Amino acid sequence: MRPVTRPRIxxxxxxxxxxxxxPSATRPHEWLSEDxxxxxxxxxxxGRVFDIYFSSxxxxxxxxxxxxxxxxxxxxxxxxxxxVRIWKSEIYTVxxxxxxxxxxxxxxxxxxxxxxxxxxxxxxxxARFDYVVVxxxxxxxxxxxxxxxxxLNTQRSIFTQPYHFALVIDPINMEIEAFxxxxxxxxxxxxxxxxxxxxxxxxxxxxDSPAERQIDAxx
Amino acid sequence: MVLLPFRIKVKNAETGATVEMELExxxxxxxxxxxxxxxxxxxxxxxxxxxxxxxxxxxxxLSDAGVREDDxxxxxxxxxxx
Numbered sequence: 495m496r497p498v499t500r501p502r503i504x505x506x507x508x509x510x511x512x513x514x515x516x517p518s519a520t521r522p523h524e525w526l527s528e529d530x531x532x533x534x535x536x537x538x539x540x541g542r543v544f545d546i547y548f549s550s551x552x553x554x555x556x557x558x559x560x561x562x563x564x565x566x567x568x569x570x571x572x573x574x575x576x577x578v579r580i581w582k583s584e585i586y587t588v589x590x591x592x593x594x595x596x597x598x599x600x601x602x603x604x605x606x607x608x609x610x611x612x613x614x615x616x617x618x619x620x621a622r623f624d625y626v627v628v629x630x631x632x633x634x635x636x637x638x639x640x641x642x643x644x645x646l647n648t649q650r651s652i653f654t655q656p657y658h659f660a661l662v663i664d665p666i667n668m669e670i671e672a673f674x675x676x677x678x679x680x681x682x683x684x685x686x687x688x689x690x691x692x693x694x695x696x697x698x699x700x701x702d703s704p705a706e707r708q709i710d711a712x713x
Numbered sequence: 714m715v716l717l718p719f720r721i722k723v724k725n726a727e728t729g730a731t732v733e734m735e736l737e738x739x740x741x742x743x744x745x746x747x748x749x750x751x752x753x754x755x756x757x758x759x760x761x762x763x764x765x766x767x768x769x770x771x772x773x774x775l776s777d778a779g780v781r782e783d784d785x786x787x788x789x790x791x792x793x794x795x
Contacts, residue, residue: 500740501735501736502734502736504720506732506733506752507730507732573792578729605794606791611761612768614789615765618726618789624729626727626728627790642794648792648793648794651759
């Protein structure tokens with residue numbers, strides 16, 4: 495019997511990064527710490543680009559899900575769906591939706607229920623745009639916002655692109671924070687909330703940009 | 714019986730990139746994941762692969778998993794929080 499040949503990759507198509515001006519009508523999340531709010535204001539004042547623009551609709555879903563499980567002190571989790579964009583050589587991420595399913599969770603751990611993965615896939619297919627999983631979110635009910643060892647393992651093994659991030663929410667202490675890995679640790683990353691409708695990809699005005707550019711956002 | 718090689722596409726959900734893969738019906742789902750994970754420098758165990766709403770299980774042969782020429786599979790992250 496002829497040995498089975500291993501699969502062979504014959505080509506790769508990278509997704510183009512949209513060159514788009516970031517949304518200008520933003521607001522801070524009401525659960526930001528004083529320090530995070532100061533950084534938010536600083537970015538707005540200087541006109542810099544935020545690392546992350548978060549749709550208010552997506553953020554609401556996360557908050558409601560986390561609040562729903564808070565009385566049992568159960569963690570919740572899901573995937574952040576969005577796009578990677580560039581403006582004046584600055585890469586930024588927009589989160590337009592979230593996807594989740596039934597979970598296996600406790601007060602200190604959370605994973606997708608393997609039996610419920612088909613529901614996650616249906617949820618992914620219901621996204622009305624060509625999504626990229628730009629990160630993940632989970633809750634720390636009553637434990638404040640930080641990256642645990644398990645969280646860091648997940649971040650380092652899965653979310654390795656420069657635009658990937660983790661959102662942690664504590665619905666009991668009313669805290670929220672976005673993190674990216676840096677070196678052996680992690681850093682807090684400023685983000686802005688945007689009305690969902692303004693995050694939709696729209697046709698560019700002539701003055702905005704030449705159009706899509708084929709940029710390797712992975713480098 | 715001679716099994717002709719065929720091609721499928723595998724999408725990386727975290728980047729939107731897609732690879733075209735040439736394989737045989739006897740190849741397993743794990744081999745597909747391993748090839749894609751190696752190409753994209755990823756850890757195998759932290760992903761699931763789907764065809765539509767169906768999870769493809771590791772040791773299944775592609776023919777048994779119902780994978781056909783020109784199918785699009787997607788590598789989806791399976792994170793753990795703590």
